[in-house]
Amino acid sequence: MxxxxxxxxxxxxxxxxxxxxxxxxxxxxxxxxxxxxxxxxxxxxxxxxxxxxxxxxxxxxxxxxxxDDQTVQQKLMPVSVGLDAQGQPSPALLKKLGAMGVDTSDVPALLASLKREGEGKKESLFLDTVVNGAxxxxxxxxxxxxxxxxxxxxxxxxxxxxxxxxxxxxxxxxxxxxxxxxxxxxxxxxxxxxxxxxxxxxxxxxxxxxxxxxxxxxxxxxxxxxxxxxDGAVVAGFSDRRLSIAQQLAHAAEKLGDGYQVLMDEDLLDEVTGLVERPNVLTCSFEEAFLQVPQECLILTMKANQKYFPLLDAAGKLTNRFLVVSNISPEDAGAVIGGNERVVRPRLADAKFFFDQDRKRSLASRVEGLDKVVYHNKLGTQGERVQRVRAIARAIGQQLGGDALAASADKAAELAKTDLLTDMVGEFPELQGIMGAYYARHDGLSDDIAFAIEDHYKPRFAGDELPRSLTGVSVALADKLETLVGMFGIGNLPTGDKDPFALRRHVLGVLRMLIDKDLPLDLPSVLDQAMGTYGSGVLTHDSAKDDLLTFAYDRLTGMLREQGYNAQEVDAVVALRPMWGEIARRLAAVRAFAALPEADALAAANKRIGNILKKSGEDVSPSVNESLLVEDAEKALFAAVQSTTPKADEQFEAGDYTASLQTLAALRAPVDAFFDGVMVNADDAALKANRLGLLAMLHGAMNRVADLSRLAA
Structure with missing residues (x-):
């Protein structure tokens, strides 16, 4: 066959x-x-x-x-149930085999076909049966x-x-x-x-x-x-059709010359591939007067509403030409081209009308209107929210750049949401922030404020760019933190795959800004400031801050692992919950330490020390009475800690975490000798307490950069 x-x-x-x-x-x-x-x-x-x-x-x-037919081994029952004392089939076995369609008339042949597996009470009977292939x-x-x-x-x-x-x-x-x-x-x-x-x-x-x-x-x-x-005039393969469209788009742009390039959008390309069976790319145009409208508006209306591919010039600016993927290929494409040009014109005219109308009012004049827009039924209006974001942005700006940055962050935060009340954003919500920047410049505001208004939504997705200035960073952090604190404060936590307010994305955005921008901000204290902007009785979830911090550190752990960091290294650093801006340097230090020959032994010793201190059941003070040091090994360890720790601490305070851990690597030999020759749980209570104090001193010195015990296998 x-x-x-x-x-x-x-x-x-x-x-x-x-x-x-x-x-x-x-x-x-x-x-x-x-x-x-x-x-x-x-x-x-x-x-x-x-x-x-x-x-x-x-x-x-x-x-x-x-x-093909298949031989399948089926488990029947325990031997003790299937066979009697003489080894003959029991009624229960015969009944089961009969139900399976097995001929039970020839008992010797039947017994020969049975298999026994297992031992003692677990020994069972099995039968090989042939299953006809489908x-x-x-x-x-x-x-x-x-x-x-x-x-x-x-x-x-x-x-x-x-x-x-x-x-x-x-x-x-x-x-x-x-x-x-x-x-x-x-x-x-x-x-x-x-x-x-x-x-x-x-x-x-x-x-x-x-x-x-x-x-x-x-x-x-x-x-x-x-x-x-x-016969069917259909390109049946999705990938073949998609490739044909991409090639036709590139060829059409090349034919126009002058550096024309297609604004290629992978999602739009997939969607258009799903709209046509035999693609035919045509070149169309619109009146140059529409180019006075911000190109983001024109691009969005062409892509979202009409499924067209805009064409850019060599400098990346939008031109008045665009490409259409038609599903028909007439000898004279003039009617198809003319029809698409007629269809897009009213859309572009609407965008121009919205843009002209919006500029008749300043952003500042729209601030009061936010008081009439409900943000959340438990958290108030957009106007109330803006006041909270302003307060958080001022506090962050003050920490990052003093009075000047605080003032610019406050101004940008005040205006950041006003474009939500414009006609353009009402029609195209995807342009929020972008249109705010255009209108801010029209109002005579600085580029710093305009950029901050546009950037305060960033990063909007994984891999998105970060805000361009510290003003934008301050407002973006404030906006996301206000949302996180508010939602966690009323107990609106993400569950499973449900996250309607995109809180996971907000946390990842905060983490990226703090880490990538190396910002000297302490997240717990910033959260306290954010929570303080809410009135009494608004935040009803008692453990909101702790839950939010745990949520943030969980996201951080996942993010770092996705970036290729070793899970143990990530856990070692995150366990101490350091300042976010220090995380990259601490990870680099831990990775360098893990490569040292002393690393495994010190990590194992660190884990052992932690367990000893935990089992002692006491709040051990990291102090040592030298007169109670009896054994040579404990004297040597104390001397090594005394000589090594100051240098390691100095390097730590200077931010040289790699050097600090490498300095501490010298403790391996005296630590090994201590555990080989010293009994920590001595009968003498004073000796025991002194040795626990020495271990606590060592434990504190070794775990300033990271919890090294997490590196132990």
Missing amino acids: TTQNLIVELFVEELPPKALKRLDEAFASVLFEQLKTMGLTSDDSALTSYATPRRLAAHVSHVWLKA TLDTGLQKALDEAIAKLPIPKVMSYQLETDCELPGWSSVHFVRPAHSLLALHGSTVVPVRALGLRAGNTTQGHRFEAAKSPVVISDADSYADTMLV
């Missing part, structure tokens, strides 16, 4: 373009995995997925018509049902389908879009499967307007893509 290739296609109404890529991957991968699980694929089998706005398809090579008809039906059931459908539709049985009537079908036909070919043979009320055949439909034939007949599985292209 030889294998043949398989093609399965589900032809439907237009699928959601933003979801098409996920639907494509899910449909094909689940179908393939199910066939593989049932043994219908071979080691050489390969998967190729296809997806257009109106179809999901999967091609699997080297598929068997029937899977046929392609039944296996593909199961795989297809599973692939449809597991599709990540954004929203399910319900529609009526006329039944194809002898009794007339209608049945309800639930799917992402109404399905019209099902194609399933193994080689050139139709596989008789069903789905969504449809029977499989060998036909499908091509392009709505440009297909050469209707229906399109697929002769065999391997001719699917070529037949769809020639």
Whole structure:
């Protein structure tokens, strides 16, 4: 028996373009995995997925018509239950075997087929049975049902389908879009499967307007893509179509010359790929007068509303030309180009109108309007929130740059949310902050204030740039901290995957600014200042600060590990909860220390010391009475601590954490000698207390940079 290739296609109404890529991957991968699980694929089998706005398809090579039979070992029951004292089958065993369809008439043969495994009371009886391999008809039906059931459908539709049985009537079908036909070919043979009320055949439909034939007949599985292209005028592969669009966009920009470049957006490229079956890129234009509007507004309206690709000049400035991905290829594209230009013009005119109207009022005149905008029913209005952000921004600015920075941070914080009341941001919420910066400059404010207004939302996502100035940093920190403190203060904590106020993103933004900007801010004290901006009785969650700090350090640990830091090194540094700006230097110091030959022994000793001090049940003072040092090893350790610690402390205070830990590495030999020759828990209480004091002194000296015990295996 030889294998043949398989093609399965589900032809439907237009699928959601933003979801098409996920639907494509899910449909094909689940179908393939199910066939593989049932043994219908071979080691050489390969998967190729296809997806257009109106179809999901999967091609699997080297598929068997029937899977091999398999021998399966089944556990029956304990030997003590299955066999009597003479070793003959018990009634319970015979009943079970009969239910399994095993012939029990020949007892000697039956006993010979049984296997015994285990010992004593755990010894059990097993039987090898042959399970017939799945046929392609039944296996593909199961795989297809599973692939449809597991599709990540954004929203399910319900529609009526006329039944194809002898009794007339209608049945309800639930799917992402109404399905019209099902194609399933193994080689050139139709596989008789069903789905969504449809029977499989060998036909499908091509392009709505440009297909050469209707229906399109697929002769065999391997001719699917070529037949769809020639007879159906459809580029069936999602990745092939996406690549074609990208190449056509680049070629169209190159043809224009003068350094034109496409503003490529990967998400938009995916979405447009999900909108067309045979892409055709056309060049269009709009009136240059619209370029007086901020280019962010024009770009957003072209991309979000019209799915167009803007064109930039060599300097990165928006031009009045744009590219359209059409789904038709007429001989004369003039009508298509003209239609798209007519469609975009009112959109751009709206943007210009909003921009002109917004500039008739200053940002300062909009501040009072924030008092009428509800922020949260427990936390007040946007106006009240702005007052809290201003107070936090002033405090941060004072710490980072004195009175001047505090004043500029206060001004920027006062105006940062006012663009929420503008027409432009009302139409395009994605432009909040950006439009505030434009309007601030129009009002005659400095670039520092304008940049801070624009940047106070940053970083908005992983890898996003940070605010450009300390004014922007102060306001961005204040804005995020106000949100975090408020939400934690009313007990609105993230749970599982639910985080409606993006508190995880806010914490990561705070961490990035504190660490990457190396800011000398102590987070607990800043949180105290932020909590102080709320009136009495507003923050009702008693452990809000502790919960928020734990939440922040958990996010920090995850963030550092994702950046490639060793988990033990991260835990060692984070355990001490140092100033955020010091974390990178402390991590570097710990990594350098871990590479030293003394590191493992000192880390293990540190862990041992910590356990000893913890088990002592006492609040051990790090002090030593030299007259009570009896053993040579404890005298040597005390002398080593006395000579080493001052230098290590001096390096620590200077911020040279790497040198501080390397200095302490010299303690390895006296520490090893101490544990080899000294009994800490001496019978003499005074000696015991003195030795515990020596260990406490050593423990404190070694763990200033990081908790070195976390490095122990």
